[in-house]
Amino acid sequence: MTDINTRPASRATIEDVAAAAGVSVATVSRALRGLPNVAAATRSRIEDTASRLDYRPDPAASRLAAGRSRTIAVAVPVVNTWYSAQVVAGVEAVCSEAGYDMILMSVGIDASHRRRLDAKAALDRRVDGLVLVDLAITDDEIDSLIGSKLAVASIGPRLGRMSTFGIDNVRVGEVATRHLLDLGHTRIGLIGEDTVPVFEFEVPGQRLTGHTRALEQAGIEPDPELIAFGEFAIDGGYEAFDRLMAMDDPPTAVFALADEMAFGALQRARELGIDVPDDVSVIGVDDHPVAAVVGLTTIHQDVSEQGAHAARAVLSALDGTDTELVHETSPVRLIERATTGPRR
Amino acid sequence: MTDINTRPASRATIEDVAAAAGVSVATVSRALRGLPNVAAATRSRIEDTASRLDYRPDPAASRLAAGRSRTIAVAVPVVNTWYSAQVVAGVEAVCSEAGYDMILMSVGIDASHRRRLDAKAALDRRVDGLVLVDLAITDDEIDSLIGSKLAVASIGPRLGRMSTFGIDNVRVGEVATRHLLDLGHTRIGLIGEDTVPVFEFEVPGQRLTGHTRALEQAGIEPDPELIAFGEFAIDGGYEAFDRLMAMDDPPTAVFALADEMAFGALQRARELGIDVPDDVSVIGVDDHPVAAVVGLTTIHQDVSEQGAHAARAVLSALDGTDTELVHETSPVRLIERATTGPRR
DNA sequence: CTGAAAGCGCTAACAC
DNA sequence: GTGTTAGCGCTTTCAG
Numbered sequence: 001m002t003d004i005n006t007r008p009a010s011r012a013t014i015e016d017v018a019a020a021a022g023v024s025v026a027t028v029s030r031a032l033r034g035l036p037n038v039a040a041a042t043r044s045r046i047e048d049t050a051s052r053l054d055y056r057p058d059p060a061a062s063r064l065a066a067g068r069s070r071t072i073a074v075a076v077p078v079v080n081t082w083y084s085a086q087v088v089a090g091v092e093a094v095c096s097e098a099g100y101d102m103i104l105m106s107v108g109i110d111a112s113h114r115r116r117l118d119a120k121a122a123l124d125r126r127v128d129g130l131v132l133v134d135l136a137i138t139d140d141e142i143d144s145l146i147g148s149k150l151a152v153a154s155i156g157p158r159l160g161r162m163s164t165f166g167i168d169n170v171r172v173g174e175v176a177t178r179h180l181l182d183l184g185h186t187r188i189g190l191i192g193e194d195t196v197p198v199f200e201f202e203v204p205g206q207r208l209t210g211h212t213r214a215l216e217q218a219g220i221e222p223d224p225e226l227i228a229f230g231e232f233a234i235d236g237g238y239e240a241f242d243r244l245m246a247m248d249d250p251p252t253a254v255f256a257l258a259d260e261m262a263f264g265a266l267q268r269a270r271e272l273g274i275d276v277p278d279d280v281s282v283i284g285v286d287d288h289p290v291a292a293v294v295g296l297t298t299i300h301q302d303v304s305e306q307g308a309h310a311a312r313a314v315l316s317a318l319d320g321t322d323t324e325l326v327h328e329t330s331p332v333r334l335i336e337r338a339t340t341g342p343r344r
Numbered sequence: 345m346t347d348i349n350t351r352p353a354s355r356a357t358i359e360d361v362a363a364a365a366g367v368s369v370a371t372v373s374r375a376l377r378g379l380p381n382v383a384a385a386t387r388s389r390i391e392d393t394a395s396r397l398d399y400r401p402d403p404a405a406s407r408l409a410a411g412r413s414r415t416i417a418v419a420v421p422v423v424n425t426w427y428s429a430q431v432v433a434g435v436e437a438v439c440s441e442a443g444y445d446m447i448l449m450s451v452g453i454d455a456s457h458r459r460r461l462d463a464k465a466a467l468d469r470r471v472d473g474l475v476l477v478d479l480a481i482t483d484d485e486i487d488s489l490i491g492s493k494l495a496v497a498s499i500g501p502r503l504g505r506m507s508t509f510g511i512d513n514v515r516v517g518e519v520a521t522r523h524l525l526d527l528g529h530t531r532i533g534l535i536g537e538d539t540v541p542v543f544e545f546e547v548p549g550q551r552l553t554g555h556t557r558a559l560e561q562a563g564i565e566p567d568p569e570l571i572a573f574g575e576f577a578i579d580g581g582y583e584a585f586d587r588l589m590a591m592d593d594p595p596t597a598v599f600a601l602a603d604e605m606a607f608g609a610l611q612r613a614r615e616l617g618i619d620v621p622d623d624v625s626v627i628g629v630d631d632h633p634v635a636a637v638v639g640l641t642t643i644h645q646d647v648s649e650q651g652a653h654a655a656r657a658v659l660s661a662l663d664g665t666d667t668e669l670v671h672e673t674s675p676v677r678l679i680e681r682a683t684t685g686p687r688r
Numbered sequence: 689c690t691g692a693a694a695g696c697g698c699t700a701a702c703a704c
Numbered sequence: 705g706t707g708t709t710a711g712c713g714c715t716t717t718c719a720g
Contacts, residue, residue: 014698
């Protein structure tokens with residue numbers, strides 16, 4: 001006594017649809033994927049049948065047969081940072097619209113190869129493409145990824161053999177430091193990440209380069225003492241700022257390589273009774289939403305847009321639409337707020 | 345002239361391993377998955393062979409044959425919020441350790457059924473389990489998810505037929521408001537989310553309930569005028585605070601249902617020249633890292649831990665380890681900082 | 689303890 | 705324009 005409303009106990013397969021529509025599975029497959037060589041009438045009949053049967057192709061079967069998973073991964077150093085969340089949001093929006101799944105994986109900040117190799121194994125045949133976020137990666141590793149015919153794009157550092165999306169970090173350093181210079185500051189502290197010294201290729205190193213360049217252009221000898229490292233987060237900025245202020249001759253301005261580090265600096269300043277900007281100016285990078293709250297002067301960048309661009313690059317590489325590498329640089333701009341002021 | 349170091353051009357399959365180890369594919373499959381009924385010697389020989397060949401099972405093939413994907417999804421309303429990022433970090437850590445992939449999907453905050461149904465279709469046979477974050481979902485929707493034999497857990501609202509992880513949001517509202525009451529405040533504003541009025545089941549509604557209850561216990565008639573809604577983010581808090589302060593008789597204390605809304609309130613207060621806490625006290629919820637920076641009094645909760653717990657619940661349900669539903673309530677505690685003070 | 693064989697549900701030649 | 709068929713690489717009875 002099968003009720004006409006009875007929904008199938010088990011999912012409808014392509015064969016069910018084929019049988020119900022009176023065609024072969026091959027035709028169903030073609031019709032539903034929008035492939036050519038299907039009569040319009042046949043196609044719409046199949047579409048109707050499929051939706052009536054609530055048919056949805058089994059992703060695993062389709063992946064196995066076609067060799068594509070319609071899934072891309074985004075690999076971030078750490079998941080729960082503002083920056084990562086922005087990138088991921090951008091990637092996710094694009095994936096979701098394109099009908100792709102997005103796998104998120106953290107690879108850790110420790111340079112240990114273990115994690116990276118794990119990542120490679122984890123990626124193998126699971127995903128069609130990959131968005132690398134702020135990951136310093138060796139050429140060999142890149143080759144091995146590309147060799148497994150993954151479509152890859154990177155956000156952050158400019159890697160050689162893949163499309164990259166980011167900002168001009170040297171320029172960021174110059175703009176920030178020049179802003180401080182223009183305000184009359186000459187002793188400028190820098191708060192950055194205590195990273196492995198592969199400066200050329202990493203974001204913090206590039207910002208430092210810009211900083212140093214701006215200093216030199218102003219005829220100021222960069223003082224290594226004025227560089228304080230800490231973890232790339234609020235606490236790191238807090239501690240680095242503390243160290244800077246404990247100097248005999250502390251800087252009158254501080255350039256934090258990220259807003260979150262600047263927040264830590266502001267927190268410590270308040271605790272120490274140091275007035276910002278009267279006693280010391282502070283500038284950050286990112287334009288984190290909280291920057292407006294605390295009045296932080298900063299360099300704005302649109303991170304989630306970079307994520308979206310990278311995702312689109314990966315998807316179009318998979319389509320075969322767009323094969324050539326691009327290196328896209330998003331605009332940045334100085335946002336003057338209340339934490340920077342003239343040297344007193 | 346095959347070099348002994350030549351890596352296979354195409355991936356090694358289970359057949360390659362079987363041939364190289366001189367056993368059948370069935371035995372390889374058993375051995376590598378740790379199943380019983382494999383002689384120890386055979387097993388280790390197979391393991392060696394597999395690693396020598398750099399063999400990794402094809403996830404799609406294994407998924408198709410076994411019907412399990414070793415993937416779970418986490419569905420969040422919006423990706424790029426602090427709260428989501430915390431949850432996702434917790435889930436990701438657990439998944440990564442268990443060898444599961446994690447798909448992240450945003451389902452949007454609009455109550456439109458379209459997105460939810462899309463989500464269901466997107467999940468179908470792609471994932472073994474699902475972590476729902478702060479999603480108000482109907483019983484029918486739950487049933488349809490569970491019916492597709494997904495292991496489901498939820499973070500935030502306490503849903504009936506699945507394990508849930510969260511905090512006691514009514515209590516959060518009570519604690520926050522009582523803190524303000526203890527400070528002598530009687531006109532207490534509330535800044536919350538302009539949500540659909542399914543109060544009972546949603547986080548903001550529960551906090552509001554606690555707030556109201558605390559007021560009533562103190563013999564204070566809740567005044568609807570003192571409730572200001574806005575989007576659940578900095579801007580929403582900014583605008584809601586602004587409206588509150590524009591009243592003829594503005595509150596002397598404000599309870600923001602989330603730290604990010606409180607940040608917006610603080611920003612607007614600064615712009616208006618309103619001193620916090622001398623003119624108005626502000627308390628939030630979450631203990632966002634920036635709360636310490638701006639000295640925000642708040643209610644602490646550990647969000648990423650909730651994510652980790654939910655992920656473990658899903659995984660153990662998949663293992664069959666742990667079948668019964670749990671409703672776990674994480675502790676919260678008041679963190680008194682500088683934005684609340686006695687009524688003047 | 690091990691092997692043979694039948695699928696899992698779909699895609700992609702290739703034939704008609 | 706449509707159908708037939710041979711896999712994709714694994715898991716899982718069922719024999720032995």
